[in-house]
Amino acid sequence: MTTTLGTASADPGEIDTGRLEVGETRDGSPFGLPVAVINGERPGKTLYMQAASDGDELNGVGVIQRVVPKLDPSELAGTILITGIVNYHAFQIAEHRNPIDDTKMNRAYPGNETGTSSERIAAATYEAATRADLILDLHQGSTSRMIDEVRVRCGKRHRLHKDCLELAKVFGCGHILDQKGPDGQLARAAPDEGVPTVDPELGGAVGWDEASIQKGVDGVFNVLTHYGFLDGSVDIEEQTRARGFEQYGAPSGGLVSFRKELGDRVRGGETLFEVTTPFGEPKAEVTADSTGILWRTRRLPQVATGEYVCSVATDIDDY
Known part of the structure; x- marks a missing residue:
């Protein structure tokens, strides 16, 4: 079955990249977010990943840049949907917030397709994300110094809390923050749609940090293996939870x-x-x-x- 995301379209056993159009720039030119579809040769689950929801958090972009070339759809069961850069306008100027509406993108979910710039981007990526069975929303501690961790944001009383905790533990950064997040976070909103979601916070850096990026790459492959996208098994280690x-x-x-x-x-x-x-x-x-x-x-x-x-x-x- 052919899978599409924006202009990216892949049949089973194929990879394609394209753009997810979400609006126009100030000169009236259309712009789109870079997206990819990796359609496994065998049927299976769907994983959605995104990075740079905050425009200066680049380690997640580094993870995707390293993960995608290592994936062979002939060895994959299921589908991976990716938005490589979410906060388009902030990424262009290496700023945290979307400069068009001065909004932190990860407070805009589930979005509004007729709303502000950030709400429209959030709505488009939320539609893609909630097509999946699992979501990884790759972040970092902005330009502060921070340990590598994975955040579970749905809250301990949520019906998917246990599933989100399992996903965080499988990712395997060594530390988990298990604390209900603010309204508007993807990792807070998507579980309400029945999709286990976590927010890996891959250190903190100006630019990107290779050690944290490698932890993110390892985490993605842990998830792909544990949930059956790739053959093999993962040794799930005990995590420190806060x-x-x-x-x-x-x-x-x-x-x-x-x-x-x-x-x-x-x-x-x-x-x-x-x-x-x-x-x-x-x-x-x-x-x-x-x-x-x-x-x-x-x-x-x-x-x-x-x-x-x-x-x-x-x-x-x-x-």
């Missing part, structure tokens, strides 16, 4: 020096960071309120009073 965050800001302006590394376990009362003057004179010391894991930090050392510095994941267990 269910919440505590965020820390700077009590004074100056330069931040961290006393813990990303991924380190911290205990309540342990020093997370210090703030000094440009001459190294101490101004403030910030300690952890609770036991957890240093999950995310700002990239630049200079801070103003009250500015974000880091996040500690809390309510930790092994899953």
Whole structure:
């Protein structure tokens, strides 16, 4: 059976790429998102993947760039649908939000086909995504420094919570954030349509980071193998799961020096960071309120009073 996504069309055993038209630019020219269809020779499930929902989060694009050339449809059961770059306008200028409507794309789902620029893009990609049996929405921690993790955003009371957790564990970054997400996230909205969805957050970088990209590539192939797209089996390892965050800001302006590394376990009362003057004179010391894991930090050392510095994941267990 022929499968299409935008102008990409593939019969069983074929790969095709094309564009999913979603509007016009300011000069009236039509534009489309880059899409691909990989139609396996044998019938099976459908996987949907997308990247660059936030225009400066490029590690997911790197994952897709490396995964697609490794896929042979003659060895594949089922179909893979891919949107390589979702936030078209933000990607062009390497910004996080869509500059046409100043919107964070991953707050616009399920979208509106007659709405704003972001809502129209969200509606088009949501229609494609919800044709699938599984969804991987590839992200990263923007330009902050962050560990590799997978986010389950449907909430623990959702009927697909267990299925989303399984998908996160199979992807296998080693860390899972199991916390209900904000309205408008794809990983929050698509489970309501019956599709298990996770949000792999592949580190954080300016540009892209090869180590995090490789974790994403490995994760995609884990999913393809575990769910029967490819032959073989996956050893599913125990993950560290967090269910919440505590965020820390700077009590004074100056330069931040961290006393813990990303991924380190911290205990309540342990020093997370210090703030000094440009001459190294101490101004403030910030300690952890609770036991957890240093999950995310700002990239630049200079801070103003009250500015974000880091996040500690809390309510930790092994899953």
